[in-house]
Amino acid sequence: MSRAFTREDDNEAIADIGERPVSSHRNLVTEHGLALIEAELAELREELGKAERQADRERLALVSRDLRYWTARRESAELSVPEPGSDVVRFGMGVTLEGDDGKKVHWKIVGEDEADPAKGTISHVSPMAVALFGKSLGDTATVNGNEWEIVKLTSGG
Structure with missing residues (x-):
């Protein structure tokens, strides 16, 4: 098989990864949840750099997709902290x-x-x-x- 056909097949596989679905619900987060999003973004940025240096197109596509997802989640995040002593069930409790x-x-x-x-x-x-x-x-x-x-x-x- 020629190299041209291999690359075309690779591009097809990369194109099939699709986007991660983003929930339509409000993106409420706890302080811990917000920290987890930030950590995920930092890790993905690091992985993106490695994939670029290694010219790993498949990994680059996967990491880029996940980075788009977590960036969207960070942008829509609404930090919510329950009132201390609340006597009704609320988010974060x-x-x-x-x-x-x-x-x-x-x-x-x-x-x-x-x-x-x-x-x-x-x-x-x-x-x-x-x-x-x-x-x-x-x-x-x-x-x-x-x-x-x-x-x-x-x-x-």
Whole structure:
């Protein structure tokens, strides 16, 4: 196969990477979430330089795409810090819930890019967070047929 055909195939593969979808929801972020975005941007800028020096076109395309995504997320980020001592569930707060079975779970409500349920954080647009917003200690929320009682609120998570 000639080199010309190889390059054309490479360009086709690079063109197929597509853009990362950007959420249509408000981009609320915690202080930690904003720091994560900044760190991601710094790392991607460094990777971009390496890809340029190595003339790695595929890596350059992938890093450029991710840099566009994180730049857009940084530009639309709205820092939101809960009021200390708030008695209703708000963005950035930690909520301890008790289910019908007596089992307790704790979630911190964060931005979409920061959410990681395995680490105890959920997105502010998740069904659980939406069901909890505006509720107080002792209130219940029903999600997916399960009822949860709010047993503790914390401002910092």
